[in-house]
Amino acid sequence: MKLTAAQKQKRYPENLKRKGRHNTMKAKNRERMKNILSKLSDFQREQYRNHNAEARKRARAVNKHQSNASFGSKQSLGNSVKKMKTNLPQDPIQQSKS
Numbered sequence: 045m046k047l048t049a050a051q052k053q054k055r056y057p058e059n060l061k062r063k064g065r066h067n068t069m070k071a072k073n074r075e076r077m078k079n080i081l082s083k084l085s086d087f088q089r090e091q092y093r094n095h096n097a098e099a100r101k102r103a104r105a106v107n108k109h110q111s112n113a114s115f116g117s118k119q120s121l122g123n124s125v126k127k128m129k130t131n132l133p134q135d136p137i138q139q140s141k142s
Contacts, residue, residue, distance in 0.1 A: 060066045115121040132139050
């Protein structure tokens with residue numbers, strides 16, 4: 045089965061890392077971006093930076109996981125359950141009444 049273009053693009057960095065050319069590619073990309081940014085006017089450079097900052101903010105917001113749990117961690121939930129169980133009566137019939 046042939047790989048699609050998206051699959052090839054996804055595997056490209058992995059192949060570079062495996063072949064040991066990842067750092068040289070990063071250096072080339074760094075030089076390329078430095079060259080591109082040096083050719084921009086001050087206004088365009090500021091626009092570029094603002095756009096990238098907004099994109100990073102959006103990405104962080106998407107990746108931020110909001111938990112619906114009332115407890116901050118599993119340990120605090122476990123401690124609360126343990127305290128509740130020790131304070132309940134030992135008789136199961138009385139537990140259901142509480």
